[in-house]
């Protein structure tokens with residue numbers, strides 16, 4: 372077993388050697404959408420590794436390609452579904468914002484101000500900034516996200532993990 376710290380989520384947790392970060396985060400109640408089903412094709416499991424990056428499995432070519440699409444990519448960026456915990460001493464933080472996987476998910480928020488940025492599920496760009504009012508017309512514009520997610524899901528069906 373190894374220990375791992377999750378910024379803002381309480382005490383360090385014990386994880387199995389080679390356990391994927393994604394499983395750890397889900398077990399801890401992190402709000403991750405896993406839009407591609409853990410295949411390394413989207414941004415919805417994007418995390419920042421703030422310590423111990425070398426104690427995770429190396430970035431795979433597929434993960435690198437997906438990370439390159441991320442608008443807010445940093446040297447600390449990893450995809451939680453691709454990174455496995457090899458040693459103790461890793462610390463992980465979730466990016467700020469909510470990844471959108473379907474435009475309809477915003478319907479219940481019409482007329483309210485976004486409390487956090489709403490992000491594109493594949494490239495992480497800001498679709499609605501914090502404080503902006505969520506309108507029906509903006510939700511209609513965001514139907515592009517539905518197409519992007521459908522295409523990504525189709526692609527993910529043809530890929531093995």
Ligand code: FES
Pocket residue numbers: 404405406407408409410411412413414415416417437450451452453
């Ligand atoms: S769940 Fe899509 S890249 Fe990890």
